[in-house]
Amino acid sequence: MRSGLLVKLALLLAVFGILSSGITGYYAFTANRTMLVSAAQGDLLTAARGVNRRLQQAEEEAADDAMLLARLVQVAQVINGQGGSQMQRARDELAQAFAGMLALHPEYLQVRLIGAADNGLELVRVDSSGGLTLRVDGADLQEKGHFPYVFETLALPAGQIYQSAIGINHERAAHDAEGRPGMMVATPLPRSDGQPGGLLVINLDLERLLGQLRADLPKGYQLYMANRWGDFLVHPDPAQTFGFEQGRRILMQDSFAATQPLFERKLNNLALSGLEQPQQAAERVMAFVRQPVGLGNRDDFVVTGLVQPLDAVLESAVPLGQRIIHMVLAFSAIAILLAVVFARALLRPINTLAQAASSFSDTQLQQVLPVERNDEIGVLARNFDRMQRQINSHMASLYDNQRELSYLAHHDSLTGLANRALFFQRLEQLLQLSQRNGAPFAVLFVDLDHFKEVNDLHGHAIGDQVLQIVARRLLHTVRGSDMVARMGGDEYLILLQGNFTDAALAELMNKLRQSIGEAMTVSGQRLEVGASIGYSLYPRDGTTAEQLVNEADHAMYHVKAGMRGGEANSLSCR
Numbered sequence: 001m002r003s004g005l006l007v008k009l010a011l012l013l014a015v016f017g018i019l020s021s022g023i024t025g026y027y028a029f030t031a032n033r034t035m036l037v038s039a040a041q042g043d044l045l046t047a048a049r050g051v052n053r054r055l056q057q058a059e060e061e062a063a064d065d066a067m068l069l070a071r072l073v074q075v076a077q078v079i080n081g082q083g084g085s086q087m088q089r090a091r092d093e094l095a096q097a098f099a100g101m102l103a104l105h106p107e108y109l110q111v112r113l114i115g116a117a118d119n120g121l122e123l124v125r126v127d128s129s130g131g132l133t134l135r136v137d138g139a140d141l142q143e144k145g146h147f148p149y150v151f152e153t154l155a156l157p158a159g160q161i162y163q164s165a166i167g168i169n170h171e172r173a174a175h176d177a178e179g180r181p182g183m184m185v186a187t188p189l190p191r192s193d194g195q196p197g198g199l200l201v202i203n204l205d206l207e208r209l210l211g212q213l214r215a216d217l218p219k220g221y222q223l224y225m226a227n228r229w230g231d232f233l234v235h236p237d238p239a240q241t242f243g244f245e246q247g248r249r250i251l252m253q254d255s256f257a258a259t260q261p262l263f264e265r266k267l268n269n270l271a272l273s274g275l276e277q278p279q280q281a282a283e284r285v286m287a288f289v290r291q292p293v294g295l296g297n298r299d300d301f302v303v304t305g306l307v308q309p310l311d312a313v314l315e316s317a318v319p320l321g322q323r324i325i326h327m328v329l330a331f332s333a334i335a336i337l338l339a340v341v342f343a344r345a346l347l348r349p350i351n352t353l354a355q356a357a358s359s360f361s362d363t364q365l366q367q368v369l370p371v372e373r374n375d376e377i378g379v380l381a382r383n384f385d386r387m388q389r390q391i392n393s394h395m396a397s398l399y400d401n402q403r404e405l406s407y408l409a410h411h412d413s414l415t416g417l418a419n420r421a422l423f424f425q426r427l428e429q430l431l432q433l434s435q436r437n438g439a440p441f442a443v444l445f446v447d448l449d450h451f452k453e454v455n456d457l458h459g460h461a462i463g464d465q466v467l468q469i470v471a472r473r474l475l476h477t478v479r480g481s482d483m484v485a486r487m488g489g490d491e492y493l494i495l496l497q498g499n500f501t502d503a504a505l506a507e508l509m510n511k512l513r514q515s516i517g518e519a520m521t522v523s524g525q526r527l528e529v530g531a532s533i534g535y536s537l538y539p540r541d542g543t544t545a546e547q548l549v550n551e552a553d554h555a556m557y558h559v560k561a562g563m564r565g566g567e568a569n570s571l572s573c574r
């Protein structure tokens with residue numbers, strides 16, 4: 001029972017400790033994963049903004065370069081159509097400047113001066129071709145007036161910048177630019193009379209622009225970019241890009257539904273994770289940033305996205321998780337140990353009380369209890385201690401009452417002598433003993449003579465005192481080992497152990513009669529009483545208590561009768 005309580009309490013405390021450490025560990029682990037994902041989202045957003053910044057920077061550089069070249073005096077010469085060798089020299093010098101620009105900027109694919117006349121005929125053109133610069137001249141120069149970037153730039157006021165949307169370059173014989181994704185930055189070139197004279201165009205290579213950036217991105221980052229309609233411009237799988245060029249629409253918002261608000265201009269950026277949005281970003285962490293493009297008056301934007309596998313983000317949580325498991329196991333073991341120690345310490349005083357109660361109920365011996373404690377156990381111990389004392393006190397008075405009752409049941413209340421019941425009990429015991437060892441003994445029956453007269457003459461109270469005095473005299477006359485009892489009324493019985501002869505008994509009876517017969521003063525009254533005594537001997541006169549007492553009674557009766565009949569001495573009778 002006690003050990004059951006100990007086990008239950010220890011189990012309860014241990015379970016509480018294990019649960020506490022488990023829940024704490026679980027929340028620490030979860031919080032760590034959330035923090036890692038949140039940090040990864042921040043990193044992805046920063047990196048996506050970096051990509052956009054690089055793109056914008058390239059656009060601005062190209063615009064600056066276009067403006068720089070547009071201000072060259074040779075440009076004005078060519079645009080204003082100054083003829084002759086001067087014109088040719090101006091073209092050659094511009095071609096050299098364009099080539100220098102291309103060499104300086106590997107991300108430039110073409111630098112051209114296109115005239116407004118002759119359907120937008122290219123006037124000076126330098127292409128990038130296989131890493132080298134290649135001047136295209138003469139009959140290889142093409143008319144570009146039908147391309148939007150030409151007529152839209154020509155429509156702009158002087159000093160403005162035109163920027164095309166990002167797309168595949170379909171211009172034929174464009175060398176490195178042909179078939180590659182890119183954009184064009186252009187500025188109009190007015191003639192000296194104010195009429196549109198042409199434009200200066202720089203073709204930018206998107207692949208080249210993003211190539212270095214892609215290489216700098218941390219391992220596992222996937223780069224996506226879409227135009228304002230969502231068409232993928234950049235995708236880890238190149239087959240997914242520029243779908244619109246082949247009449248297909250492969251849209252970012254179809255692959256990443258959560259990006260839809262970016263294209264609706266409701267959001268500027270967005271971060272998702274498979275931890276918090278498992279439906280939208282299963283097993284991944286992703287960030288998308290909307291970036292305005294177009295240095296001129298075009299209202300355009302791209303959406304750049306970076307995606308990282310969730311596993312890679314949470315990789316560093318694994319060792320922490322293992323450490324947390326070890327800590328939880330260690331704390332659980334400590335919790336179990338503490339639970340057992342605590343439960344034992346808590347139950348020890350209760351066990352002491354329980355043992356004390358059990359031992360008290362067995363032995364009634366008062367036990368040492370932890371009464372000095374100031375807690376509930378102390379209160380219980382003090383109450384139990386008080387209870388022990390009360391029980392002991394009640395038990396003591398019960399034993400006293402029991403002893404008194406037993407005394408009263410076996411003694412005569414008037415004389416204090418053994419009563420008839422106790423006499424017969426002792427007689428039976430002696431009979432059993434004597435039947436075994438053959439030891440003889442004698443029973444004497446004493447009856448006062450004419451006691452009725454004492455009562456009648458002096459009153460019952462005096463009679464009582466006479467009975468008490470006779471009892472004392474009988475006790476004084478026999479040996480201490482002999483038993484004197486009152487049968488009732490004025491009759492006494494005496495049990496004498498030993499081998500008595502009739503003569504010895506006659507002598508004893510004589511002594512008894514003399515002792516009884518001595519004058520006594522009771523309440524100022526001088527009195528004398530006599531007694532008739534008969535006896536029986538074991539085993540001669542009987543072998544049962546009844547027989548022996550009856551025989552002694554009969555003998556006494558004969559004595560008394562003899563006295564009444566004038567016999568001189570009853571002692572002749574047995």
Ligand SMILES: Nc1nc2c(ncn2[C@@H]2O[C@H](COP(=O)(O)OP(=O)(O)OP(=O)(O)O)[C@@H](O)[C@H]2O)c(=O)[nH]1
Binds near residue numbers: 560
């Ligand atoms: N005072 C007193 N008297 C008692 C008590 N018990 C009995 N007696 C009286 O004792 C007397 C005994 O009666 P008996 O033995 O028949 O009369 P007796 O006068 O002794 O006559 P014999 O024995 O024949 O000599 C009766 O009168 C009883 O009332 C007692 O406890 N106290």
